[in-house]
Amino acid sequence: MEQLVLAFLLMMDIFLQSSYATLPHSLSKGSSLSVEKPNDVLKSSNGVFAAGFHSVGDNAYCFAVWFTQSAANSTIVWMANRDQPVNGRGSVVSLLGDGNLVLRDVGEIDTWESNTRWLSQVELALLDTGNLVLQTPDNDILWESFKFPTDTLLPYQQITRHAKLISPRSKSNYSSGWYSFYFDNDNLLHLLYNGPETSSAYWPDPSNCWPLGRYKFNNSRVAFFNSSGDFQSSDQFVFSAADLGIGPKRRLTMDFDGNLRLYSLQEKEGKWLVSWQAFSQPCSVHGVCGPNSICVHGLETISCSCLPGFKVKYAHDWSYGCEPKFNLSFDVTEWIFFALPNVNIYGFDLGTPLPKSEGECKKICVQSNSTCKAVSYINGTCQMKSMLFNAVRSPNLEGITYLMLPKNSLQSYNESEEKSTQAAPNCPSSSTSTTDIQLLERVYLHNQGNQFLLYLLWFVTVIGGIELFCICIGFFYLYRARGHTRRVYQGYDLFVAAAGFRKFTYNELKKATWSFSQEIGRGGYGIVYKGVLSDGRLVTWVREKNINASSSSNDHDIASTIEEILDPRVDAQYSMAKMEVLLAVALQCVQEEKDRRPTMSKVVEMLTRHDYT
The missing domain is CATH 2.90.10.10 (Bulb-type lectin domain)
Known part of the structure; x- marks a missing residue:
């Protein structure tokens, strides 16, 4: 069985070595490592160390350096952002063009940087020593993880x-x-x-x-x-x-x-x-074990328990120790001393040890106006304690510690210890x-996430809602003012009805779009179909007509072209200048490259600028 385990571990080691052998050793300017790409990892040339994003919690990652040959979770030896993990989506480490190494959380928020500036060539490399460095081609180190x-x-x-x-x-x-x-x-x-x-x-x-x-x-x-x-x-x-x-x-x-x-x-x-x-x-x-508690040595572990009269503060985290069950806000006139054999409290001494009897030590402690919390009596001398911190119990400890508590506030020490010990986790x-x-x-x-990112998200949502509302109002205004509607074919806009562009019957549209056989998108206005006319593309035909008319200096040619494009049933009482504007806007909206098409807010602006109301 032992041989099988060793063989398995050997195979795993060979697999890991072969996996890391394909990883890069350095990162050049303008390059990044992504949290979403498991293979975006730097390795040392000897294969001992790796650097990249390491999971530290649920959807929480840190940029780190770790040993590749340790079992289970790879042993981390350095972290850039240990106190501010980044998101498991969208986070990257980038070596910018100015030579600065930056860790960016989702939303382009910088959570850590090397604070280096080097305009000439520089690279991020993981050395065989485990040192992550920013260095020049001459091996001059600008920044290194060993310094941090x-x-x-x-x-x-x-x-x-x-x-x-x-x-x-x-x-x-x-x-x-x-x-x-x-x-x-x-x-x-x-x-x-x-x-x-x-x-x-x-x-x-x-x-x-x-x-x-x-x-x-x-x-x-x-x-x-x-x-x-x-x-x-x-x-x-x-x-x-x-x-x-x-x-x-x-x-x-x-x-x-x-x-x-x-x-x-x-x-x-x-x-x-x-x-x-x-x-x-x-x-x-x-x-x-935190304040107001006792650390107890065991054979292989240690355990934590609350001092008599105290209860555990946070059962999952003994760093916070215990808190009193009694209330000291009332005037306490009577005190008792509870004996804790083989217990010593380290530190927080009130003065030097006093060669007094136990009775004299207790009397001095009571007279301290609550400054004294306990008395440790060892080898004929006593030491007053200002805090109940670092208490240890061991059979090897000589002497006794007296804990000062308000009278009638104490339960049985054995009951208190047993209850606390059961709640206390083991230490190593x-x-x-x-x-x-x-x-x-x-x-x-x-x-807890980047609060700034949360606020930014809400801000963008509100602004987007306002912009959408304004666009709707603009369309409603145009619709009421001119009574025209808008149809979309192959990603471009044709203004019809009152605007005066040609209308098509259902049979004409069916023929022009191959019986609606090629759907190219869906939107708020319905389904968008790819279509052509029998004599060529509609957009091409309109654009060529407009170019020919624009190249002519004859106003009659321009008017004739617009009349040819307009539906013949449109009343002749319309503004030729406004029709030119509508034609220009429509042709901008049908540009082949989507980046060249105007936004809807820009369309509204162009129409209202020419008083199309």
């Missing part, structure tokens, strides 16, 4: 003072999440939780003012890892992959659970294995690979 990372670093791609990694929101939501890996103003690399309600730096340990082996006195702020798996930083932070050496394809990713991990690709299986990670205990990451083990992670589920927030 999203959540992933590739070998030799740098973190700098201007470039940082920002996690996705969840496994299926690629938009910007709560965690970032960056150089702070102290010239040290940091991991920061910047959640919906609070922020907290959690690496290096905030309680350690001088991180071991780290060097603050530098101003270069550069960090990267090489093809062997060695990470180096200007602040002297270093680490190495467990499978150190040239060979595996690697990526360093700021994962959505707040852990920074180095992955190595197992090409036969197409799976990523963790070869280094910042935290072996996932609960050490701040904000993983730090040792699992990205493809196997089952983390806190967070609903993908689809792009």
Whole structure:
């Protein structure tokens, strides 16, 4: 069975390689990639990377670069528009003539651009390193994706003072999440939780003012890892992959659970294995369960539960944590302390630890005018906490935390914990690979669409309605004023009745149109048939008559031509000048090229300009 699986994976790899082998490596000026064409994809010459539109939700796409050899959904390493997906219809990436690379949503709305201008030759190319670049024929790089990372670093791609990694929101939501890996103003690399309600730096340990082996006195702020798996930083932070050496394809990713991990690709299986990670205990990451909650370590997973007296805020997203069941807007005169063994709350300390007894610590906390929310008592000292954030429970934690709550507001801790834990989703083990992670589920927030496009659509609809109304009024006015009707043959207009052009009987029309055998269109005026007269095309005949008359300087010839075209039953009391205008308008409307025919509003304008009322 295992051999069959390996054979299948090998066949899939060969198929993918052959598919990508036919894809172009670059995009020239004036060319585009369309979201509606699956083959509109750039590939690196080594076949490892591809760039194009990648689905990130229901009818939502991002322009991205991804690994082609990873199993399941191709692993994305860069995105242009992670926080503003575009529509699955009509969206394109275009390299304009001025050298600017533009991502356009449906409706010609630019959602992202490279902000480059280069009038001479330039092309968009995907390099073997996974770097998407705009470059000249001399290989001068005008723009590169390596300078604008999203959540992933590739070998030799740098973190700098201007470039940082920002996690996705969840496994299926690629938009910007709560965690970032960056150089702070102290010239040290940091991991920061910047959640919906609070922020907290959690690496290096905030309680350690001088991180071991780290060097603050530098101003270069550069960090990267090489093809062997060695990470180096200007602040002297270093680490190495467990499978150190040239060979595996690697990526360093700021994962959505707040852990920074180095992955190595197992090409036969197409799976990523963790070869280094910042935290072996996932609960050490701040904000993983949100405020007013407890993160609990398990054998392979972690779980989130609300603190006693609190309830989960959004069951689908534990980033928002829990909210109190009690109301603090009333004057609370009596407080109780609920004991939480083996629980510690990291950060948000009120002052330095105090060498007090438990009773003295609780008394000081009550007297803080609600500034103190809890007291952690460890090894004979107590620490006041201003926020119930980053609470962790583990059998290995010594000491006890006392949670301060209004009296008569507390249900049984066991009941509260059991209810919350059942509602809490599981978080990943730090040792699992990205493809196997089952983390806190967070609903993908689809792009709400371009509001400008919506307003524009409504505007165009209203204007179109007004124009249609005006055209109808214009036709009604002409109809009432002259009592003529309009017929259409082979896409051209003939004014009849009061206008004075020749009328045809039913039998004449039937003969002229081959018994109505060739229908060429349908419209508001009925069916349109292709037709000719026995002595040639009607339009050709009328146009030739008009040309011959116009070339003559004799007014009698012009009048004679118009009389020949007019129905003989028309009363002779008509304006010759107005008939000339009607004839000119009719001949414009029967131009062979539709772009040369006037619009109906233009027809009305020409008639009213000559006082045809």
